[in-house]
Amino acid sequence: MLKKILVRIAAVISLSMFSVFSWAMSFESEIDFTFNGERYSGRFRYYPNKVRMDIGDSKGNSQTIIMREDTNTYWLIGKNKIYNELAMKFDIAATTGIIGDNYNDAQVKRRFIGDDIINGKIVSKYRVALESFGRHVEYDEWRVPGHPVPLKVASPEGLSVIEYKNVLFLEQASDSFELPLDVKKEKFWTAQKRPRKKRRTHLG
Numbered sequence: 001m002l003k004k005i006l007v008r009i010a011a012v013i014s015l016s017m018f019s020v021f022s023w024a025m026s027f028e029s030e031i032d033f034t035f036n037g038e039r040y041s042g043r044f045r046y047y048p049n050k051v052r053m054d055i056g057d058s059k060g061n062s063q064t065i066i067m068r069e070d071t072n073t074y075w076l077i078g079k080n081k082i083y084n085e086l087a088m089k090f091d092i093a094a095t096t097g098i099i100g101d102n103y104n105d106a107q108v109k110r111r112f113i114g115d116d117i118i119n120g121k122i123v124s125k126y127r128v129a130l131e132s133f134g135r136h137v138e139y140d141e142w143r144v145p146g147h148p149v150p151l152k153v154a155s156p157e158g159l160s161v162i163e164y165k166n167v168l169f170l171e172q173a174s175d176s177f178e179l180p181l182d183v184k185k186e187k188f189w190t191a192q193k194r195p196r197k198k199r200r201t202h203l204g
Helices: 001-010 092-097
Strands: 029-036 038-047 050-057 060-067 073-079 081-086 108-118 120-131 137-145 150-152 160-168
Touching: 108 137
Parallel strands: none
Antiparallel strands: 029 038, 029 160, 038 050, 050 060, 060 073, 073 081, 108 120, 120 137, 137 150, 150 160
16 A cells, blocks of 8 residues: 555655755655555655655555654645644654755765666766664665766665656745645544443352
C-alpha cells in the first residue's frame, strides 16, 4: 500500500539513501524513486525547515507528505482528504538529505568513486557518509561537477534509488506546507472490552 511505503520513506529508509546538499533558498523539482522494485514519481518542494512531496504510483494511488521540522511533525494526506499526523523520528536532513546550517562540511564526508554517464552527461559518483541522530549513514550520489544538485542518489545496496529532475530554485508559497483546511484527521477506533457474561451455577 502506497501509504505504508511513504511512512517508511519518511521515517526509516531515508537513513540509508538520500543525498546531502545545502541550499539557503527554496526550490522544487520532479522526483522519481524506486523502492524495492516499486516505482513512484511526483513533485518535491523545499522551504527552510519544511518539505512537501506529492507522490503517486503506476496504479493511480497518490499521497502528500508534509514535513515540518519546526513542529517535529509530518502529515500524510490522501486524496480522500483524510490525513494522519505523526511525530518525526528523524529531521529533514536525515529524511530527505537536505542539510541546513546545522551541518558543516566537516560533518559530511565524500569519497570519489569514479566517473559515470547519466542521460548522456558525464557525472561524478561519490560514496557519502555522515552521522545523523547518532547513527552512521552512507549512500551513493551522482552529480555533475560544479552543480549543487545531484542527478541521482541511492542506497549502497541499490534497493532505493531517487532521481531529481528539472530543479527550479523558486520561492515557495508558505501555505503549501500548511495542513489544508478541507481535510479531516483519521480516527483510530479501539475495540472496547465487552463485559463478561456471568456464569450460571447449577445446584445439586
